Amino acid sequence: MTTVTSSEFDRAIALGPDGPDAPGRYTGELGAGWQIGGGINGGLLLAVAANALRQELPGHPDPVSISGYYLSTSRPGPLTVQTEVIRRGRGLSNATASLGQLDEDGRPVERLRVVAGYTDLAALDGEVRTSAVPPQLPPPEQCVGREHMPMPITPDLALLERFELRLDPATVGWAVGQPSMNGRLQGWFRLADGREPDPLSLLLVADALPPVTYDLGFPGWAPTVELTVHLRAVPAKGWLRVSHGTRNLAGGYFEEDCEIWDDAGRLVAQSRQLARVPRQA
Template structure:
């Protein structure tokens, strides 16, 4: 069986070492733009291919930092990688994703710097953040059955996911945002594919923007993302929590945590997002 995420993140080698081609699909879009998590996953896979070879293979993303320079669109894409350091424990590489427009101009979409290693060696749990208490998936709100995902229509991306929202943090979907800037949910792929380290980078950017809970509509494009993969996820549901505490001008930070079906923290991130604040907006009471 070909899973949707695997099809969306397929890469083909080119004649240039460390360079690959693929295709972005509108099936993974939010409005006109392809989800940034898919863009990062393609870059992560390309880096895995170049760092997963050699005498000291490092195939697992540990730290991934990305700057988004323009919106990725449905169509052909290219990712070029450069190995910056190969070490015995960690290796570092850069990935640049580009697309060629109808006018022939090459546009850079994202530039990422990532450190790779071996999660089986690097992730014994010594101390960790516990998952928040929340109802099980069957007791949460199925986003696919909701009429709306807050102040905007359901984007194609959400049909690729099985997303169950904690009823305690879904007031925004009913037009009653809490103003706390927090969401909690169970999440997995809709077609049954289990998560792996590469897809954790996608999931870290897959939730509805936490700005919805602040009463701010519209999607929140990512400007910069810094993520850490802390463990290899067990099969089953992922539990997510996203929060934001600071809104200055049109910029908001969004912090995300992911636990696997064992309750083990497997990924975390912080991203800086751009939000359009409506005229006359005031924080919900």
């Protein structure tokens, strides 16, 4: 896998200052290649907002906890991110961000509201005490890629071209009309152009797998309502192991818990999101 200096992901989250008259405000562009279902992937949006906060907090480059509320559907096109630093601490800083776009009538619409705590993950104590264990997966070459699927994961294939996803064969029965009803999906992940994982890309990974509702017999787009990611460490180079599961589906909503493990066998990120159950025809 070839390492590149400017990946599609880096270009997708790139932002520039909006000028001296707009402190803490950044502008960028959402590309159509990151669209899924009815809008831009929620993990990518969270990474865009996180990149703005990183620029506001140079001494604390990494989110240790970041939560986003998705207020309206984001579309390809220009965006703005307005940040506000709430507290600059010695080991932890807190800030908020608001990602917005213009609607079809040219009126500003808020898409995403974020609150986060930032630190320097590389400077944290390396001691780990955990009862968590990484998912046991077959090697990537023995797992199922989208090219092996008898049915598409989603009709919007552009997003899936941005990364390489290899799903555990034990969790893809839904692809042949036989969901396990266990509410679990897991597999291997890496960016398609060879970019190695880092803290901001983990925000994308937390929302990259198909919704676990596929394994409950509900295929389709599951819009995210809220997504919180806790980052534990800077990931090692190589494949990531990702596991998604749910225990509750009620009132048209479900929670989705995610664990992300790096190639060194460390739990580098955890997330929980609340999403809407996909609409059925």
